[in-house]
Amino acid sequence: MNRRGWLHLTLASLPVACRRAPEAQAIHEEEIPWQPLEGHWQHVMGGPLSTPEPGTLRLQWGESLSATKWTGPPVTPPFEMELEARRIDGSDFFCGITFPSRESGECLTWIVGGWGGSLVGLSSIDDKDAAENETAHHRTFEKERWYRLRLKCTADRIETWVDGERVIDFAPPGRKLSLRPGPIDQCAPFGLATWQTTGEFRAPRWRPLQP
Template sequence: MNQSITRFGGRAAWLCLFFVLTHCGPPRRSEWKLLADEFTASWKAAGIAEEGSVSIKDGEITLHPGQPMTGVRFDPWKSADLPRMRYSIEYEAMRLEGNDFFGTMTFPVNEAHVSLVIGGWGGTLVGISSIDDMDANENNTHGNAYFENNRWHKVRVEVREDELRAWINDKLFVNVSTKGHKLGLRPGDIEKCAPFGFASFATQARIRSVVIRRL
């Protein structure tokens, strides 16, 4: 009996050690501040033809006017272990000059990418591009808002299994089911902002306080 107890005790000890090694490691990261010092060097100009200059200083991105578009891209989404589903994004955007989109964000939804357009098509359009090959001005995420220049606008996006939601200045603008729908980017320069980035169109824009969180 004593030998049986000893064998059982030894086996139990190994099981406990296995549990500790596999379940009690470092906690999984749940938040990323993408304009903090550790990530600043990971932002690159998108490489759009005739784009304006891009600068990052004091935790803010500035997109200078392009001919007509300027973009910036955060490359190491996968290597930084950022999520592609069940996550939220928060940031603030400001249009300093111009009257078109200024805080448009491209982001992953599982293996696809879409853009949240802010202030497009003459300055007021909000929506997701693209769903079922329809741009923000064509699909049912289409909305309108007035965006005052030289004012910070707070944005929050939630990416869930079958749903996208987006708030601007705490007002819900996008609440759409993605189940059974094709998601993708509008063909063209915006594709250079994938997997994650921001773009402006004939405007000068600033971006700050970019935070990703697991849901």
């Protein structure tokens, strides 16, 4: 038998598993189950935290920041979370979501309705707060209207949506991410806050994403 025939016979006799690797089964994001954020909220400062009805949290107006911190199983990046929020009273941000923005521990706060009631943005990027960096965006928020808020955080992108409209699309690599100096650090690594405003939150949930 010549060399070519011997090689053909050898390859033909190899087990199928050696000749063809099985295809990897990718998990689509929509298949990842959501985990509710319920029952583990601790009031940390400002106006009192209450539950006006099942599944709804209320942070009452305070002299400055009112805040609650999640004490349940940790929310870790990469992740996606969503909730509904509304302003009951006041004229500043009715929802500030502090979250871990990197696996190394840095946190950011997504501000919704701040600086007079209309600002949306991330605090802080390169030591600039939500009103001063490129994530700043202004829109009108009506009192007592529920808004669906969605946040997606990965190593390459931080994205946010309000009622299905993407309002922030930020690339964090190479940027300094931190919390604005002050009481907001009481919310870290994951928490909710308002500023001189009564806000309500319902149906908060999150899910881990594949890195």
